[in-house]
Amino acid sequence: MPLSSVFSSDAFGREVLRTRLRAFGRWLFGDRYGLVLWLALLVTLGGTWRIGVFITDTYATANTLVALSQGSLAVTEIRYSLTLGSQPGLHRFEGLLYGRNYGQLAVAVPFVWLLEGLSVLADPRLLLAGLWSGLGLVLVDQTSRLPHFDRTRTLTAGSLAVAVLFTGTLLTATDLPRDQLALAAYQLSTLVAAATAGLVFYRLLSLLHGRRVGLAGGVALGVATPVGFWATLPKRHTFVAMLTLATVYAFAVSRHRTDGRGALRARAGAYALAGFVTWTHAFEALFLVATLALVDVLTARSNSPRRLVVIGLALLVASTPMLATNYAISGNPAEPPRLLPNVGGGDVEFVPDNFPGAGGEATGDAGGESAGGPGGESDGAGADSGGGDEATDGSGTESSGGTSSSAAGSGEGSSAADSATDGQLPLITPAIGAVTAALSKADTISGFTVGAVADGVGVLDDPERLAAIFVRSGNLPGVNNAANDYETIDLALTEAMPLLGAFAVFPVLLGRRLQRRLGDARAASEQPTLQSLSPSTLSPTRQTDLLVAALAVVMTVIYLSRLPLHSMLTVRYIHPVVPLAAYGVARIPAVRGAATDAPRWLAGSYLCSVGLGLLVVLGGVLALDLAVGEAVQFHALANLATAALGASAVVGRTVVPERVSERTTALGLALPAGFTTAYVFLGALVYFRYGTYAFDLVRVLAGSLPSL
Numbered sequence: 001m002p003l004s005s006v007f008s009s010d011a012f013g014r015e016v017l018r019t020r021l022r023a024f025g026r027w028l029f030g031d032r033y034g035l036v037l038w039l040a041l042l043v044t045l046g047g048t049w050r051i052g053v054f055i056t057d058t059y060a061t062a063n064t065l066v067a068l069s070q071g072s073l074a075v076t077e078i079r080y081s082l083t084l085g086s087q088p089g090l091h092r093f094e095g096l097l098y099g100r101n102y103g104q105l106a107v108a109v110p111f112v113w114l115l116e117g118l119s120v121l122a123d124p125r126l127l128l129a130g131l132w133s134g135l136g137l138v139l140v141d142q143t144s145r146l147p148h149f150d151r152t153r154t155l156t157a158g159s160l161a162v163a164v165l166f167t168g169t170l171l172t173a174t175d176l177p178r179d180q181l182a183l184a185a186y187q188l189s190t191l192v193a194a195a196t197a198g199l200v201f202y203r204l205l206s207l208l209h210g211r212r213v214g215l216a217g218g219v220a221l222g223v224a225t226p227v228g229f230w231a232t233l234p235k236r237h238t239f240v241a242m243l244t245l246a247t248v249y250a251f252a253v254s255r256h257r258t259d260g261r262g263a264l265r266a267r268a269g270a271y272a273l274a275g276f277v278t279w280t281h282a283f284e285a286l287f288l289v290a291t292l293a294l295v296d297v298l299t300a301r302s303n304s305p306r307r308l309v310v311i312g313l314a315l316l317v318a319s320t321p322m323l324a325t326n327y328a329i330s331g332n333p334a335e336p337p338r339l340l341p342n343v344g345g346g347d348v349e350f351v352p353d354n355f356p357g358a359g360g361e362a363t364g365d366a367g368g369e370s371a372g373g374p375g376g377e378s379d380g381a382g383a384d385s386g387g388g389d390e391a392t393d394g395s396g397t398e399s400s401g402g403t404s405s406s407a408a409g410s411g412e413g414s415s416a417a418d419s420a421t422d423g424q425l426p427l428i429t430p431a432i433g434a435v436t437a438a439l440s441k442a443d444t445i446s447g448f449t450v451g452a453v454a455d456g457v458g459v460l461d462d463p464e465r466l467a468a469i470f471v472r473s474g475n476l477p478g479v480n481n482a483a484n485d486y487e488t489i490d491l492a493l494t495e496a497m498p499l500l501g502a503f504a505v506f507p508v509l510l511g512r513r514l515q516r517r518l519g520d521a522r523a524a525s526e527q528p529t530l531q532s533l534s535p536s537t538l539s540p541t542r543q544t545d546l547l548v549a550a551l552a553v554v555m556t557v558i559y560l561s562r563l564p565l566h567s568m569l570t571v572r573y574i575h576p577v578v579p580l581a582a583y584g585v586a587r588i589p590a591v592r593g594a595a596t597d598a599p600r601w602l603a604g605s606y607l608c609s610v611g612l613g614l615l616v617v618l619g620g621v622l623a624l625d626l627a628v629g630e631a632v633q634f635h636a637l638a639n640l641a642t643a644a645l646g647a648s649a650v651v652g653r654t655v656v657p658e659r660v661s662e663r664t665t666a667l668g669l670a671l672p673a674g675f676t677t678a679y680v681f682l683g684a685l686v687y688f689r690y691g692t693y694a695f696d697l698v699r700v701l702a703g704s705l706p707s708l
Contacts, residue, residue: 052691064099103279275318487629501643609674
């Protein structure tokens with residue numbers, strides 16, 4: 001073969017590879033703006049990353065991650081705690097210890113392998129600094145390729161800034177034990193989930209309203225909501241929130257696609273994403289899938305048997321890891337580890353007092369938090385469990401000493417069905433036992449889920465309690481802050497996300513919509529038909545609105561009976577509702593107008609608001625000599641004030657647009673967003689100090705800030 005042919009073939013192969021990589025990048029990020037946004041969120045939120053345990057049930061899941069990365073479902077090494085009692089969230093079965101949130105942990109396993117593998121080549125601290133700086137350089141390069149950016153100047157200035165930060169980290173570097181890398185990988189996985197949530201939100205809003213609204217929404221979700229606060233705290237909440245938002249995005253794509261095959265793929269993808277949540281938290285996944293199915297079937301253009309079969313297969317495949325994990329641990333695919341007897345103090349959230357293994361250990365405290373002080377508080381074995389998958393065994397049998405006498409939980413296939421089928425094939429017998437064991441849980445799980453909804457609905461007629469959850473927290477009666485050293489460090493939802501003040505305009509918008517509908521009906525002089533009222537006749541955007549509203553209501557109601565509760569920080573039980581609420585804010589016309597018609601004013605006002613928020617809060621902390629709880633509540637009051645200003649601007653722009661300009665609206669939205677970003681940064685740098693900073697240069701800079 002001629003040498004020229006070899007080079008020509010090699011060049012062709014490289015071109016094919018580049019083409020495929022570009023296609024994959026477009027599928028993943030949408031466009032270069034999406035990639036830049038994702039990288040920017042990783043670099044920004046990762047800058048204040050602290051490696052350590054903030055909430056004590058992280059001990060259990062981190063130790064489970066270590067075991068999982070080594071190929072074991074059972075905990076084989078207690079790397080991050082000396083005692084079992086300090087690890088709420090561990091469960092025992094047949095003498096072995098198991099964790100929970102296996103889906104989230106499975107996603108984190110590659111990060112463990114990556115960091116531990118690269119640590120052979122570089123010191124752990126320098127490895128993290130190198131990865132962060134590398135991401136920074138990629139961000140600079142991709143940003144320089146965007147329109148309106150001078151490539152040479154952007155590359156020069158950005159590369160110089162990254163070099164200075166990296167050099168500063170090298171000069172101030174301290175030792176980071178290699179055994180901390182699994183915990184760091186765990187936190188890195190949730191950081192990626194938070195950045196991905198911002199990316200998905202960008203793509204969703206871009207699909208509905210264009211790139212400018214998408215960019216504003218993606219940035220806001222990442223750094224101006226509690227998503228940014230929880231980015232490096234390895235809890236399930238950010239992961240579930242990201243998957244919930246991705247489910248909504250896939251649903252929206254399925255409605256906007258005109259080709260049948262592409263729409264069906266997106267529709268099945270929505271069920272696959274929702275089904276994957278089962279591997280992390282089956283209780284929340286049950287309501288997520290049920291709500292999606294109800295809205296999807298009601299609004300679908302076609303519900304032919306073939307389409308339903310494809311959807312069902314997607315859901316089954318996505319749920320298979322959860323079913324397989326449950327079966328491998330307990331022998332019952334419908335019995336997640338959360339149902340097993342718990343180890344350590346505290347009860348398992350939502351588990352009745354007579355649940356096997358709970359007797360004698362349950363404290364009766366709602367959530368079972370154990371003390372950790374401000375910034376080290378715990379939600380115990382139960383505060384993170386939450387779910388309808390915790391209940392008494394439907395057979396009425398109980399387990400003792402970590403083993404179960406019931407067929408459903410023995411894991412040995414010793415059910416009545418097994419003993420009656422000795423002549424059956426070896427593969428059929430355990431299958432029958434698994435199905436029988438799963439069915440034994442059906443009544444209990446269904447009864448509990450109905451009870452969770454009923455209890456949540458019962459809270460709706462208690463305005464004081466609802467106000468404590470959604471508007472103002474503070475020192476609430478009935479909430480025991482002993483676990484937080486009696487510091488009131490928890491925020492209500494609006495205090496944590498003051499952009500929700502924009503919801504004040506909804507009554508005006510609903511009133512106008514009703515008037516318009518009545519006017520159209522009178523003009524047409526015809527009665528509405530059943531077909532015209534069908535959800536399937538709604539526009540794709542309105543159908544997406546319907547799904548978001550339904551999910552927000554359901555995912556809130558199921559937890560209302562547990563709230564308010566200490567150690568919530570930002571009402572984290574309903575954290576998946578945060579991106580849904582952000583979607584609602586972005587759907588307000590006045591908000592979209594500010595993003596599309598005054599983007600520079602919005603961006604500039606936001607940056608100024610961040611600086612103002614830092615100055616106001618830090619000035620108040622120093623002038624008043626505030627403790628942690630007092631500082632957090634001072635910030636909460638400031639956030640409520642900005643929420644009121646934002647509400648006034650949005651309502652004014654909607655009611656009297658000739659008097660309130662889009663720039664004024666942009667300023668009104670920038671204030672609550674900026675103060676929330678200030679809370680995200682101050683939470684990591686001032687309010688809650690724990691562990692060690694991933695980058696020592698940040699540690700040095702944080703040393704100049706007040707210590708509470």
